[in-house]
Amino acid sequence: MDVKAVLSAHPEWLAHLESVDGPDLVLPADPTPELLRLTVPHEDVGAVLAARPEPGGGQWWLAERCVRSLVSAMGSLDGPPFFPPLPELGPYFYVHVFLGALPHTLAYHRELGVAPQVSWATLADVGRAMAVHRKRYGRGGVHAPYWLMLHARGVLYALGRLQFNRDTLGGSVGEAVRASGTPAGPGSPSLGVHVPDFLGPLSPAACDASFALARQFFPRHFPGERVRVMTCGSWLLDDQLRAYLPANSNILAFQRRFRLLERFDDGDVLGFVYGEHDPGALPRRTRLERAIADHLASGGTWYGRVGWLPF
Template sequence: MDVKALLHAHPEWLAHLESADGPDLVLPADPVPELLRLTVPHEDLGAVLATRPEPGSGQWWLAERCVRSLVSTMGSLDGPPFFQPLPELGPYFYVHVFLGAVPHTLAYHRELGIAPEVSWATLADLGRCMAVHRKRYGHGGLHAPFWLMLHARGVLYALGRLQFNRDTLSASVGEAVRAAGMPAGPGSPALGVHIPDFLGPLAPAACDASFALAREFFPRHFPGEQVRVMTCGSWLLDDQLGAYLPDDSNILAFQRRFHLLERFGDGDMLGFVYGEHAGDPAALPRRTRLERAIADHLAAGGTWYGRLGWLPF
């Protein structure tokens, strides 16, 4: 397969990859222990092993350049071009890329004094994103490889129930924060808050613990970034849910932490909640209280939104 021919559809990315300098690609001779530590699902393991790139092949060249792209921007908020979907290379190509990046991410974490348990909890999102892919589409693959670039480059960290990525405030959120009297504005350092799937209930105590960890972790390991605000953009912040869920629901408790701002799209709500069953809104399952709320609102002609919110650091 002529990999470079595939990349001509992405000229900016191809130019970046061809110019990226850095380490040679090294994959473990026996990758199984590391893949399991990265929580790669057992049902995907055999297919991942069977699609390992061959040294000297076009896929090896591309995987090596992808790893170099990650390493060359390690720790930087100014990331490289996103990894592009390349279905011709199979559903597991980027699994090998992230496997090749692991030693470099771990080395960066060690330089910062980050505990190994935090490193591995963060990198374990690889397997979780594979589980999300199967939930969404009913077959193996890796969901949103571009998202995992944040983990591999030392920008995002898993701290208990939640994930946090180093970021800066957008113009609109920064102005809202400033107007609220916070010592921050557009371009100020911030943390993005994310709620991973497959980690159990969004219990208030678990969230309290994650926020407490974040408030300790980032000043310790990134002391030059004076974070004052954390932000979140999610369908979980759509305040219309308050009309359907009981006041003591975990979702509403999470919402109440934030000052809510503008709406956007739908935050991919149906994909997150229903997975591969999201295709026909008229036939959505109603197995849980949340599923019933979402489906009933849509059946009544309503629309769901994602919403931005912020809270003090």
Template sequence: MDLALPDDLPSELLRLAVPHEDVNAVLAARPEPGSPQWWLAERCAHSLVSTMGDLDDPPPFQPLPELGPYFYVYVFLAALPHTRRYHRELGIPEEVSWATFADLGRNMAVHRKRHGTGGLHAPHWFMLHARGILYALGRLQFNRGTAGSRTAAAIEEAGVPVGPRRLALEVHVPDLYGPLTPEACDASFDRARRFFPRHFPQEDYQVMTCGSWLLDEQLARHLPAESNILAFQRRFHPLHRFDNAETVPFVFGVDAADPARLPRRTRLERAVADHLASGGTWYGRIGWLRF
């Protein structure tokens, strides 16, 4: 496919919530037509468009620092008209489309939060959005997918049929989106339960799953019972935990070379930093709930 870019790039970038401080740098990084960078961007965009809507993932995008911090921004800009067309064909409201696409700008803000420089955090992540797999529905994001065999077996052992396709909606909590209040989560789950049967009636979801540091049961030792995080945890049936490196970057925006030097401005920061300083380790956990 040809690499077609918007005529008014600055307006498109702002519509995608790209931070103002990144706009000029993104424009300056535009690949030259016919260059090797342009050729590679075309092929990356083709990988997205050719698997639009498929639950089977294409090979994930890998970091390519030698091509500059904004290379994948142009890949996604080239793919998004095709994603928009896919959304329109499914009858997905414009407001949902643009709320979903705004995650591009959010992940650029996350990159600056974590590294202090411009760039796109985890470019493989936005592949889900660009391929019509993930949707932002209020405070939470949901992506069409399948449960892993271990997770599916545990859910079926609890008496809930997952089915031979092991379909499951994955729940995500985006950063830089304010408090995780029970009311906001209720609204998102309610929207998801209406949205997916309406727009993907061929996919019979029985469960939702979440794999996150937010489900680490150790948080209950440090946070008050009425905290938003613990209220979110209580929605899920907990399953196995896994090694996780996202807790500290998500909470603080940096790695924890020295936990004693981490700030302790909030209850969550104090909980995470004090647990690490005492020799503890944070984990992620898989949880599930009925659709």
């Protein structure tokens, strides 16, 4: 396959890749141990191994430059262009990119003094993204490889039940924070809060523990960033859920932590809750599924919502 022809649909990204310098690509002869530590699903390991790029080939060239792109922005909040979907290169191309970036990410973590268990819990999102892809589409692949760029560049960290990424406040959220009297505003350092799939209940105790870890972790490892605010943008913050879920539900307990701001389009609630689904025949196996389906059946719309809370 002519990789350059595939990349002709992404001229700005190609120009970036051709301009970036960095390390040569090194892939383990047998990456099985690394794949398992990245929690690549067992059913995908053989296919990932079979899809290994050949040295000197077009996919090797592209994987090497993707790794260079990640390394060039290691630790920086100003990231390189997002990795686009490249289905022509097969479902596992980006797994090899993240394998190639792995030694550089771990080295950066070591420089910061990040504990190995935090490193591996963070990078396990590679396998989780593959499980999410199968949940959503019923086949192998890597869901949202652009998202995993944050992990590979040392910007996002898994701390217990939740994940947190280093960020800065945007305009409208920053203005709302400033109006509250909090000494922060647009452009101020912040943390994004994320709820990964396949990690069990979103219990208040688990969330308490994660927030406590974040309040220790980031001042220790990024002492130059004075974070005062954490933000979240998610369908989980849609206050319409209050009409359907009991007051003691984990989701509503999570909502109540945040000062809610603007809505945005549905936040892909069907993808997150159901995965692969028939929109005309949504299952109602749980209280949450019944809430989502009943609200849509009555003509309602689900939204994502932005919220913030003090650090």
